[in-house]
Amino acid sequence: MQTSSNKTSKTSNKHCLIDVEHLSVHFEGYKALDDISFQVDEGDFVYVIGPNGSGKSTLLATLTGLLEPTSGKVRVDTKGGIGYLPQKLFNKRNIPITVEEVIYSGFDKQYLHIKEVQRKQIEKWLHTMQIEHTLKMPIDKLSGGQQQRVYLIRALINKPRLVLLDEPTSALDPGFRDHFNQLLESLHRLGITILYITHDLHEYQDENKKVLYVDQKIHYYGSVKEYKCIHEGGHTHV
Known part of the structure; x- marks a missing residue:
């Protein structure tokens, strides 16, 4: 596995949103992440890949502050907000909360009653x-697929500057996945990081996107195009 020779492909005219230095996260002796360093610039689109149990979800949870590093530093520019879709969704039964209420909880500002402008945003999404x-x-x-769409809306409803998605299409039907990927493309064109x-790079558009291959350590960080040239003739399953 080739490893990117630089910490990032960072250019001087781009703002760094995520800066990770020598990050390690351990659970009772198990090294979920082991001394990783990388940066993400504003406007980047980064596919995070790796085998099951490689530390991908741990990485995103650490970036959001839900997990504390065992060692190292994590700096995330939270100005403009962060949208986060975890891998494990809310699935408890018999809790009286509606779709509208779930999405409303994603707004920074909440009121005793939902404002009309907020309701229109929810209905539009x-x-x-x-x-x-x-x-x-x-x-x-x-x-399950409908729930995943609801939590996707919750992650995006506040128009965040940075979006972290943990396998967002895992429960979506194939027909809707194309629609969702087109939506992400439009958000990326608006400058959202x-x-x-x-797990399936081959179904996505590659232009101007990066791959971060994590398996406890970083084994590759660079362009999708270069990664696909190196691995499996352009059809990568991890």
């Missing part, structure tokens, strides 16, 4: 995600 009929439904009555954990 539900339409974009093709589940507008679920607005008043209890979240636990939705299918995206870190996206995935």
